[in-house]
Amino acid sequence: MADIIFNEINSGSDNLDNLVKDLNGNFTLILTNPEQTLIATDRMRTYPVVYFLNDDKNLVITDSLEKYCKENHVSFEFDEDALEQYFCSDYVAGPFTIFKNVYSVQSGEIIKIKLADNSISRIQYFNWTPKMTDDENERDLTYEARIQDEIFSSVFARMIKSAPGVNNWVIPLSGGYDSRVIVNYLYKKGIKNVICYTYGIKDNIQSLISKRVSEALGYKWFFIDYPEWKDRLYESNLIESYLEYAFNGTSVAHLQDFPAVYALKEMGILQPTDVFVPGHALEVIAGNHLDSDMLSCPTIQSAIPILKRHFSGFGYYSKSRTNVIKQIKKIITEYNTLPAQICECFDWKERQTKFIANSVRCYEFFGFGWRIPEWDLELFNYWEEIGFNYRFKRIMFKEIFKNYLLVDQLKQIPFANDILENNRVPLKTKLINQIPLSIKRILKGLGMGQSSFIPGEGYHLIYNNLDETLSEYVESLSLPQSLMKYLKHYPKNQKIANLPINSITTLSNIRRIHTYIDQVG
Structure with a gap:
């Protein structure tokens, strides 16, 4: 199969993407010859790999970036734009990672890297672009x-x-x-x-x-x-x-x-x-994430208010997401979709496959x-x-x-x-649902959202043993201003254990990596 794919590449055939399109299931293909390297991922990015050039300008592809760094005693600089995205949404959109010049495979993508000059080209062989108009005829x-x-x-x-x-x-x-x-x-x-x-x-x-x-x-x-x-x-x-x-x-x-x-x-x-x-x-x-506003998205800009929902992490203070939205707008501009399809495509390509x-x-x-x-x-x-x-x-x-x-x-x-949709829920939850969103964000920031907004599932208990406050966390490392602008508005005694579970995990990841970067120098 490798020979067939490389023959398609070398001939300049438009059928290259069709070879991968016909594959079903979960895979990441990595093929290389003296001239170039090919990476192809399935429609869900279920085996994610990252790729970059090391200090010797050699191509590195790995499915464990931190393991590679430790084994080779190297580190990378944070990409503050991507880091802020990660901070707000639990993942990084587009082909980027939180590190400068380190890239990640995307869903339904073929990546070609020419080894002579290390130039990279990306082919999106699959996009989730569902029909965004009503069926004209009644379905049987x-x-x-x-x-x-x-x-x-x-x-x-x-x-x-x-x-x-x-x-x-x-x-x-x-x-x-x-x-x-x-x-x-x-x-x-x-x-x-x-x-x-x-x-x-x-x-x-x-x-x-x-x-x-x-x-x-x-x-x-x-x-x-x-x-x-x-x-x-x-x-x-x-x-x-x-x-x-x-x-x-x-x-x-x-x-x-x-x-x-x-x-x-x-x-x-x-x-x-x-x-x-x-x-x-x-x-x-099947349509559970559709929003009626998607039908009236004639431009990319009109999709932005819907996409903002994906970037609500650390929501105690949410007025400073301008840079995140600016970066996301650049990314979705590259989508080969109609404006009305952007939100569905983003949900599939970014949140569903990366989280x-x-x-x-x-x-x-x-x-x-x-x-x-x-x-x-x-x-x-x-x-x-x-x-x-x-x-x-x-x-x-x-x-x-x-x-x-x-x-x-x-x-x-x-x-x-x-x-739950029919409101056959406890009175406590019904009352919570009536609280304005702005007040809910404040309560959530104060750590009062865990048992109220996620009743019964219990995974908020995973970090319950943490006694650290956000103030103590901030003092333990030097965070970039792009992140500090979110944390500085929380109460000084805010317990980390009372934040949403993914926010706690994000903070833990950033400190672990920051500590490693400081150690390596």
């Missing part, structure tokens, strides 16, 4: 249900075939739709070797529904009580190692189910050949395999052609899944998403 849901069922059946058949030696399929089963699709189709396929788990604070709504689903299908189910495990996890010192493993210059480590996987392994429930199957991220391509899909590093860290069937190419192709009116709020997906695709054993079990 019975017909669409048959098509969707055929697609899901093919998707899960491919997944099962891809892991012939699997011991158990391990499903992080919430009370929502995406993970229920997975167990629904494993059951339809007659797969018995399935373990389901959920986590958080005892009797949270996700866990209660998850248990019902597992029991209805006859699958083993485990609940990991985070208050019981948080101290043991903290004392293990594994979190710091995981943060380094999952970062690679671009993405904050996803910690939400890290304690659960740790606990399942410690309890002896997991075996080396188990494969995790998380429910990422069917909700996006959500990066959560599989958790399973890798503990030595397990994984699959993400709901981002199969066949599903991408189907949903890309569905009109806005049928994708908005996942209208068609929900209707078809509940009424046509669910096995009989699951039809009477509600979905946590629907319960």
Whole structure:
């Protein structure tokens, strides 16, 4: 295959991207010959690598930037623009990292590097550019249900075939739709070797529904009580190692189910050949992140107010994001999409692939395999052609899944998403929802948002043992002004443990790297 691809490159053929377009599944290809190097990534960037020129002007490609730096006793300068992005959003947009002149692969991308002059060219062979207008004709849901069922059946058949030696399929089963699709189709396929788990604070709504689903299908189910495990996890010192493993210059480590996987392994429930199957991220391509304002985006500038939501980290003081938005505008200008498609494309290309899909590093860290069937190419192709009116709020997906695709054993079990959307929630949460956004930001900054805004899931407890304040953190290192402008507006006694979990992880990453850079000099 390498010879075929290089022949296409050397001939100047326009068919190069088609060779990679036909590949399905998860991959990063790295091919080299004396003239050039080629890197190609899948549509989700599930195996991210970074590339740069070292001091000798030699090309370096690595999937572990920090490990490379330590082994070679080198360091890099911070790129303050990218660092500020990372600070506000948990990832770095575009082909950049938080370091100067160090680049990261992007989703659906082919990178060609000519070794004679180290020139770089990038080909975007795939973009998530779904239809952003309403379907003119009414869709026959019975017909669409048959098509969707055929697609899901093919998707899960491919997944099962891809892991012939699997011991158990391990499903992080919430009370929502995406993970229920997975167990629904494993059951339809007659797969018995399935373990389901959920986590958080005892009797949270996700866990209660998850248990019902597992029991209805006859699958083993485990609940990991985070208050019981948080101290043991903290004392293990594994979190710091995981943060380094999952970062690679671009993405904050996803910690939400890290304690659960740790606990399942410690309890002896997991075996080396188990494969995790998380429910990422069917909700996006089926339309759950659509905003009605996207329909009226005639220009790139008109998409900016919607994109700002991705940069709300450290929101106690949010007036100084001008530079972040300026950088993002430069990046999205390079997107080969219509203005109305920019927000969906950004969500897929930046947040979903650099943060959500990066959560599989958790399973890798503990030595397990994984699959993400709901981002199969066949599903991408189907949903890309569905009109806005049928994708908005996942209208068609929900209707078809509940009424046509669910096995009989699951039809009477509600979905946590629907319960929350219908406001069948505690009075406390209803009252919180009435608080103006500006006040919520202040409360969140004061550390009052953890139990109120994320009831029951419990992952905010991971850092509960931290006693450090933000003032003490700031005194421990020399932060650039681009970051200080966000932190200086917090109360002096602000406990780091009371910040959102991803913000704490971001602070930890920045200090670890800053300390290393100072040591290397």
